Amino acid sequence: MKSIPWRTQGGISFRQPTKGSGMGVHGGPLRLGTITDSHVAGIGAADTYFNNRVHLGLSRALLTEALSWLTPRVDALLLLGDLTQSATPEEFRFVLDELDATELPCFVVPGNHDCPAPTDDGLLAGHLKGRERIRIPGKEPLGPALLTAGHLTRTAGGEYHNRLENPAPARLPVLLTHFPVLDLRPAIKDRGWQYAGDLTNRAELEKQLRAWPEPVLVLHGHLHTRAHAVAGNVLQLGMGALAEAPHDVALVSIDASPRGLRVTRECHQVLEVAPGTRPAVLSPESSSFTFTGRTWLSEVG
Ligand SMILES: [Fe+2]
Numbered sequence: 141m142k143s144i145p146w147r148t149q150g151g152i153s154f155r156q157p158t159k160g161s162g163m164g165v166h167g168g169p170l171r172l173g174t175i176t177d178s179h180v181a182g183i184g185a186a187d188t189y190f191n192n193r194v195h196l197g198l199s200r201a202l203l204t205e206a207l208s209w210l211t212p213r214v215d216a217l218l219l220l221g222d223l224t225q226s227a228t229p230e231e232f233r234f235v236l237d238e239l240d241a242t243e244l245p246c247f248v249v250p251g252n253h254d255c256p257a258p259t260d261d262g263l264l265a266g267h268l269k270g271r272e273r274i275r276i277p278g279k280e281p282l283g284p285a286l287l288t289a290g291h292l293t294r295t296a297g298g299e300y301h302n303r304l305e306n307p308a309p310a311r312l313p314v315l316l317t318h319f320p321v322l323d324l325r326p327a328i329k330d331r332g333w334q335y336a337g338d339l340t341n342r343a344e345l346e347k348q349l350r351a352w353p354e355p356v357l358v359l360h361g362h363l364h365t366r367a368h369a370v371a372g373n374v375l376q377l378g379m380g381a382l383a384e385a386p387h388d389v390a391l392v393s394i395d396a397s398p399r400g401l402r403v404t405r406e407c408h409q410v411l412e413v414a415p416g417t418r419p420a421v422l423s424p425e426s427s428s429f430t431f432t433g434r435t436w437l438s439e440v441g
Contacts, residue, residue, distance in 0.1 A: 168395070170285055171213060171393050172217075172218055172394070173390075174390045175203070175218070176222065176318075176361025177220075177251070177379075179194060179196060180199045181199050190334060192385045194384045200234060207239070207241075210389055211244060215245075216245040216246065216247065217239065220251070221253075221254060221318025222362070224253055224254055229267070232267040245273060247274075247276070247289075249292070249316045249317060251361060252294070252318065255294050258294045258295065258296050277316060284311055284312055286313050286314065287314050288314070290315070291304075292318065295340065300319060304348060311396075312355060312401065313354070313356045314357045315356065316360075317358060317360045319337075320358070320360045321339075323343075324369060327367065328422070333365065336364065355375070363420070367422040368438070373434070380419070385411075385414070385420070386419040388408070388410070389407070404427070406426050407425045
């Protein structure tokens, strides 16, 4: 990380792009650009604190910077929830206008901040009307992947539940979800970080995915922690938050060739981590996973 140059703009130190990995945007592996927990807030919003400072005051600049870094490098963009801080129409409009401006296909799922009340299940979907480029994936074929999201609902008791149909596995099912499916609570709590909570049906979803006869990839946010986990046929990549350190975006590449199935993740920190910050990071910036026929083998870079 010491060799990475930084660019200062308006008093903010943004990380400079590193050289591309050599993978083309068109042809070859599918390149997905992921962002989670952007927490785009109202102008002038005061920062909050989770494990570290949540930069609500910079949230708009961070999203703009994240998209400008990812856009030339990917085939599609994925936003894994907590797009907004308070689910106001203006916050949604800012996020969705920024996504529209990329002119890329964009797939989004709501997080708890985007769905703050039991009646808000369809809030994000409502804001997508008339925006053809941006959608919540139902069963969306994209190259070797089949993107899916399930249906997130908030219970009257303030908990969250995701109902998921089994996709026909003609392609690699990729579940976009704000909440994790494999259990990361012990790993995160053991390191002294706060745990943001699970779906009420997390264990049930894990069982459902592990019963699928094919490999599956889960991409999630919510925990504000860069992490990964493997359980049988399920590979789960937890994305670091944008608004809080590590200020990650990630390139997820899916290469399905006759040689086999390989998933790689390369993270890029958009904002320099402030001194004294201990980012919630359990996985390295670069990693790759190969499906062996039964499970995923990790080659951590
Ligand atoms: Fe969040």
